[in-house]
Amino acid sequence: MGRIFEVRKSTMFARWDRMAKQFTRIGKDIAIAVKQGGGDPDNNPALRRCIQNARGVNMPKDRVEAAIKRAVEGKDKTNYEEVAYEGYAPHGVAIMVDTTTDNTTRTVANVRMHFNKTGGSLGNSGSVAFMFNRLGVFKIKNEGLNLEDLELELIDFGLEEIGEDSDGNIILRTTFTEFGNMAKALEEKGITPISSELQRIPLNTVELNEEQAKEVFELIDRLEQDDDVQQVFHNMK
Incomplete structure (x- = not known):
């Protein structure tokens, strides 16, 4: 017990x-x-x-x-800056780290430490970003919506992909540049997303065994626990 x-x-x-x-x-x-x-x-x-x-x-x-x-x-005097870091986890897995920070010196030092302590390496700007597509991702409730009709209605607003998640919610993906247009289109149609955010989707994935994946997740977990880190993306299958 x-x-x-x-x-x-x-x-x-x-x-x-x-x-x-x-x-x-x-x-x-x-x-x-x-x-x-x-x-x-x-x-x-x-x-x-x-x-x-x-x-x-x-x-x-x-x-x-x-x-x-x-x-x-103006009570919150913190001036936040959005900074992305790139690097490799063990076994060649590409990692993108999106941060929001008021002290880039602190943040880059912490991010580098997380990589180093788990057998990874922090890279230079552009070292892995080309392996990801930056897309706008919208999650909406499927309240009697027809996916084919919705796709036709939204294709002119930058819709790239449409599908459903395991909970039955509708997932819409659009290009980074069309993110604002899609948000506006959904508003005009009276559709309020559950969430809407920019994500980095890998173009290709790396397949690892269980032990190797465990080492990669150790780095991801460390990064996600860092206060300055907003999101972590990887290309592990």
């Missing part, structure tokens, strides 16, 4: 850690969006997307409003 309790407790703490990480990430996104476009979601598409993403991870409304208020009032 004690062992079962420990496993459940560990799982619960891991879930809380993931939730806290998601809230922190969205808080930074809100700060950047407000700085660039103001605190009125009606006039700031980027802020609207942040609010949608907050709902998607069940971030409490009062926390979202507090983050917006801090940014609008």
